[in-house]
Amino acid sequence: MKALLTLRVNGEEREVLVPVHKTLLEVLREDLELTGTKHGCELGECGTCTVLIDGDPVLSCLALPIECQGREIKTVEGMARGSQLHPLQQAFAELGAAQCGYCTPGILLTAEALLDRNPVPTRDEVRHALAGNLCRCTGYTKILDAVELAALRRKGAHAS
Amino acid sequence: MKKEHFSVVGQSLPKIDAWAKVAGETKYADDMILPRMAHGRLLRSPHPHALIKRIDTTRAEALPGVYAVITGHDLPRVKFGILPVSQDEEALCVEKVRMVGDAVAAVAAVDEETAERATELIEVEYEPLRPLMSIEDSLAHPEVRIHEYGDGPNVHKAVSLQFGDVEAAFARADLVREDVFFFEGNTHLPMEQHAAVAHWSADGKLTLWSSTQTPHYVHRLLAKILDLPQAHIRVIAAPVGGGFGGKLDPFAHEIAACKLSQLTGRPVKFTLTREEVFYVHRGRHPVLMWIKTGFTKDGAITGMHFRSWLDGGAYGSYGVASTFYTGALQTVTYKVPVYKFEGARVFTNKPPCGPKRGHGTPQPRFAMECQIDKAARQLGLDPAEMRRQNLAEPFTKTANHLTVTTIGLGECIDRVVEASGWREKFGRLPRGKGIGLACSAYLTGAGTAIYWNDMPHSGVVLRADRSGLVAVLCGATDIGQGSDSILAYLVAEVLGIDPKDVRVHPADTDLTPVDLGSYSSRVTLMAGNAVIQAANRLRERIFEAVAKKLEVEPERLVTRDRRVFVDDDPDRGVSFAQAVVLAESRFGVLAFPGSYAPPRRAGKYKGGGVGPSPCYSYSACVVEVDVDVETGEVKPTEIWVAHDIGRALNPLLVEGQVEGSIYMGLGEVLMEEQVFRKGVHKIPSMLEYKSPTTLETPEIHTILVETDDPEGPFGAKEAGQGPLLPIIPAVANAVHDAVGVRIDKIPISPDKVVKALDLARQGKAPRVGPERLPLFTFPEPRAIESAFGEPAADIAERPFAS
Numbered sequence: 001m002k003a004l005l006t007l008r009v010n011g012e013e014r015e016v017l018v019p020v021h022k023t024l025l026e027v028l029r030e031d032l033e034l035t036g037t038k039h040g041c042e043l044g045e046c047g048t049c050t051v052l053i054d055g056d057p058v059l060s061c062l063a064l065p066i067e068c069q070g071r072e073i074k075t076v077e078g079m080a081r082g083s084q085l086h087p088l089q090q091a092f093a094e095l096g097a098a099q100c101g102y103c104t105p106g107i108l109l110t111a112e113a114l115l116d117r118n119p120v121p122t123r124d125e126v127r128h129a130l131a132g133n134l135c136r137c138t139g140y141t142k143i144l145d146a147v148e149l150a151a152l153r154r155k156g157a158h159a160s
Numbered sequence: 161m162k163k164e165h166f167s168v169v170g171q172s173l174p175k176i177d178a179w180a181k182v183a184g185e186t187k188y189a190d191d192m193i194l195p196r197m198a199h200g201r202l203l204r205s206p207h208p209h210a211l212i213k214r215i216d217t218t219r220a221e222a223l224p225g226v227y228a229v230i231t232g233h234d235l236p237r238v239k240f241g242i243l244p245v246s247q248d249e250e251a252l253c254v255e256k257v258r259m260v261g262d263a264v265a266a267v268a269a270v271d272e273e274t275a276e277r278a279t280e281l282i283e284v285e286y287e288p289l290r291p292l293m294s295i296e297d298s299l300a301h302p303e304v305r306i307h308e309y310g311d312g313p314n315v316h317k318a319v320s321l322q323f324g325d326v327e328a329a330f331a332r333a334d335l336v337r338e339d340v341f342f343f344e345g346n347t348h349l350p351m352e353q354h355a356a357v358a359h360w361s362a363d364g365k366l367t368l369w370s371s372t373q374t375p376h377y378v379h380r381l382l383a384k385i386l387d388l389p390q391a392h393i394r395v396i397a398a399p400v401g402g403g404f405g406g407k408l409d410p411f412a413h414e415i416a417a418c419k420l421s422q423l424t425g426r427p428v429k430f431t432l433t434r435e436e437v438f439y440v441h442r443g444r445h446p447v448l449m450w451i452k453t454g455f456t457k458d459g460a461i462t463g464m465h466f467r468s469w470l471d472g473g474a475y476g477s478y479g480v481a482s483t484f485y486t487g488a489l490q491t492v493t494y495k496v497p498v499y500k501f502e503g504a505r506v507f508t509n510k511p512p513c514g515p516k517r518g519h520g521t522p523q524p525r526f527a528m529e530c531q532i533d534k535a536a537r538q539l540g541l542d543p544a545e546m547r548r549q550n551l552a553e554p555f556t557k558t559a560n561h562l563t564v565t566t567i568g569l570g571e572c573i574d575r576v577v578e579a580s581g582w583r584e585k586f587g588r589l590p591r592g593k594g595i596g597l598a599c600s601a602y603l604t605g606a607g608t609a610i611y612w613n614d615m616p617h618s619g620v621v622l623r624a625d626r627s628g629l630v631a632v633l634c635g636a637t638d639i640g641q642g643s644d645s646i647l648a649y650l651v652a653e654v655l656g657i658d659p660k661d662v663r664v665h666p667a668d669t670d671l672t673p674v675d676l677g678s679y680s681s682r683v684t685l686m687a688g689n690a691v692i693q694a695a696n697r698l699r700e701r702i703f704e705a706v707a708k709k710l711e712v713e714p715e716r717l718v719t720r721d722r723r724v725f726v727d728d729d730p731d732r733g734v735s736f737a738q739a740v741v742l743a744e745s746r747f748g749v750l751a752f753p754g755s756y757a758p759p760r761r762a763g764k765y766k767g768g769g770v771g772p773s774p775c776y777s778y779s780a781c782v783v784e785v786d787v788d789v790e791t792g793e794v795k796p797t798e799i800w801v802a803h804d805i806g807r808a809l810n811p812l813l814v815e816g817q818v819e820g821s822i823y824m825g826l827g828e829v830l831m832e833e834q835v836f837r838k839g840v841h842k843i844p845s846m847l848e849y850k851s852p853t854t855l856e857t858p859e860i861h862t863i864l865v866e867t868d869d870p871e872g873p874f875g876a877k878e879a880g881q882g883p884l885l886p887i888i889p890a891v892a893n894a895v896h897d898a899v900g901v902r903i904d905k906i907p908i909s910p911d912k913v914v915k916a917l918d919l920a921r922q923g924k925a926p927r928v929g930p931e932r933l934p935l936f937t938f939p940e941p942r943a944i945e946s947a948f949g950e951p952a953a954d955i956a957e958r959p960f961a962s
Contacts, residue, residue, distance in 0.1 A: 035191035036184020038401070040351045041434040045846040048351055076184035085182065093178035096816045100640025101181030102351040102401030108182065127854040134846060136351055136402050137640050139823030140854045142816055 010078030047133030099137035208839025246476025261439030324498030329463025333454025352401020374677030442514030485520025488771030529889030561763030568804025594898025602882030605682030607772030619673025628737030656719030681878030688873035694754030792913030806877030904929025
């Protein structure tokens with residue numbers, strides 16, 4: 001059974017005609033060609049496919065688009081403002097927090113949700129927020145560094 | 161070039177592909193969407209060992225949306241394997257399956273869901289055979305044969321090498337220790353599941369995009385497997401979302417994609433499920449080890465005898481090399497005057513093991529470094545000082561004929577001892593807290609290719625554009641380690657331009673000269689030296705042309721900040737782009753090759769090709785742990801690692817490799833296990849296969865030691881694998897320091913610690929580890945003279961150097 005859905009993704013209204021059991025991950029990647037969202041297990045175990053729904057991190061491999069109508073979906077493609085990268089993206093690039101880069105979109109979005117709620121988290125708070133996102137390359141150290149740097153920069157930008 | 165004159169080398173610059181990665185722009189293989197593309201699925205065996213009596217695909221073919229179904233009968237009947245000596249695989253098994261997960265049929269359909277439903281409609285009749293699930297099992301049942309080849313029933317490879325008289329060495333030792341260790345298998349677990357897209361175009365030519373670490377080897381093997389002219393096959397490496405050695409073989413899904421594309425006239429994509437990735441495997445071998453070493457009372461090693469038994473799984477893969485690697489690098493850290501190695505790899509009905517980060521060397525390094533720790537305690541020596549006093553000599557040969565160049569291990573030990581407060585802590589922390597130390601070494605690139613040939617291991621073509629852009633065409637693949645960035649930095653350094661002015665193109669067998677692949681920590685050194693050679697050739701022409709224009713001698717020119725100018729008269733010069741125009745006007749198209757092959761140093765004995773490398777990296781590691789004496793949980797609290805990197809071309813990227821290696825080693829020593837029950841993987845999911853998260857990864861302090869090796873590009877050695885090795889024994893040694901028990905079996909899971917503590921309470925030997933060894937007779941050893949202490953010959957002399 002297919003359904004015609006209207007999804008609001010990265011600030012744009014998008015219409016899709018998709019089987020109702022298709023996951024948000026599949027619809028984003030296959031129907032909307034937003035391939036920035038990756039998948040590592042499609043079982044809700046690795047955090048790779050994380051997107052934001054109304055600002056909360058959600059595993060898109062477990063979400064059904066039919067439940068996402070009328071909500072604000074944000075993927076990695078929606079993080080930058082025009083060509084201006086998000087401070088998290090900037091810090092991840094500068095500090096080598098993305099090695100193979102495959103887990104990066106999910107981690108960036110999880111971190112964005114954290115910073116929106118807690119602008120200057122402690123390192124332990126960052127660890128807890130990212131505990132559901134696996135990365136096999138970095139050993140997490142540079143990721144933690146980058147989240148902290150982005151937080152400091154955002155704080156500086158808000159203060160000035 | 162003096163260090164202070166570098167403008168790019170030594171800078172912590174972002175990777176050239178970092179921006180695309182953080183923006184989600186990087187196109188991995190599964191991100192490719194081509195017009196009319198079909199989706200493929202494999203049908204895999206549910207049996208660990210069975211004969212295939214019948215396959216009926218009729219019902220699958222009749223399903224609407226199915227474009228084609230193939231079995232092994234649709235492919236040329238030829239077996240293949242990554243190593244020429246182990247041609248034992250079929251993309252789709254025809255007569256027999258040897259593991260759960262062996263592919264027997266493949267489907268191309270309109271979407272993944274239809275393809276999956278079609279595989280369920282394929283009828284396969286199996287006749288189950290007795291599965292052999294362990295080394296003991298396989299050796300005990302010679303009447304059951306997994307393969308018909310090898311060095312004995314179910315023995316893939318048995319080797320025996322002797323370099324000098326070890327018995328005499330033991331006779332003159334003050335202490336001789338025999339210890340037994342076991343290292344459980346584990347898997348790479350890359351975040352990206354393998355994916356490939358094949359397109360057999362109307363002109364009869366085939367293109368394959370794949371998440372592979374070795375496009376060249378895939379290219380070569382596809383020609384054989386598909387019985388096609390190699391010239392009509394093009395392999396393009398997609399950015400790899402994590403490899404660690406797991407994407408180094410040709411795989412069934414790649415081959416099925418090619419064949420199905422031919423049959424359907426459509427591009428065909430395959431993406432493996434996470435469960436399939438666990439079965440495809442090729443990861444860390446489970447290895448049982450026996451090590452006998454003689455020590456003098458001051459801790460010097462008089463000789464070593466090492467035996468390893470590898471549980472190889474169902475196919476050869478890189479296993480012959482893995483077997484030799486379990487015996488190759490014991491000799492390059494400390495002085496080992498005489499050495500004997502015996503190793504055997506046994507087939508079992510499990511997914512094949514192969515190369516994972518450190519390939520075959522973390523297991524023996526664990527055994528050796530734990531044994532040294534035990535010996536130090538017994539001799540009353542400080543384990544750090546004992547190692548420090550017995551380091552191998554730089555620029556000499558080892559007993560097993562490996563040539564060692566620079567060795568920064570002494571400084572590495574000093575630095576971690578200093579930074580960690582080792583002297584104040586070792587043996588002095590309260591019960592439940594402990595500190596451990598271990599060292600290691602690793603190759604900077606395998607000294608021999610997997611097939612013998614006289615061609616370069618790395619090739620580069622560098623093309624300068626009139627715009628001032630320089631394009632690098634090289635067959636190397638960036639798997640996240642940043643090798644493309646390293647090539648850009650090296651070109652920028654030599655030509656005096658910005659790394660942003662350099663574009664590094666992905667490996668494409670139509671366009672890029674061969675690089676053997678991203679394995680054995682070879683790319684920075686080998687492709688790096690090749691790209692420096694090409695850049696020097698380009699610079700020479702540019703200097704000639706600019707010198708003529710400026711009417712100076714070319715020797716007086718330098719290039720920096722995108723300008724070519726007279727060294728002592730900087731105002732006299734031209735922009736780099738103008739310099740390219742001058743050079744192209746004079747010489748024509750500016751495209752220059754660079755080639756690299758390692759020095760030919762393979763020992764003159766069978767097996768001597770495994771172990772040689774242009775140079776070796778060294779690491780020392782100290783870890784502090786908390787051990788919960790109630791639950792047995794081991795928690796590393798702080799880690800110090802010092803790594804001899806030769807020269808850090810980009811310290812930020814080197815740190816990233818060191819941190820990633822330490823993290824991966826922590827997973828191996830504490831929790832990761834690739835284990836089976838009745839032929840089926842016990843935990844083929846990312847939830848149940850435990851790997852460390854942000855919460856289990858402690859603060860890691862990385863110290864870089866520079867030794868400026870004459871073999872490396874600007875003196876650089878490897879960083880991607882070596883630092884994984886010492887953390888494993890360092891944790892085991894720290895656990896002993898904390899609670900006085902020896903866990904000689906990896907992973908050090910809480911149950912083992914609790915068991916050892918129970919043994920201690922009962923007054924028994926507080927050790928958990930293997931208790932017995934397999935009944936196995938190794939072949940008579942080849943007796944080869946020890947080359948220990950001989951001066952290194954032919955430093956930096958190598959093919960294609962001029």
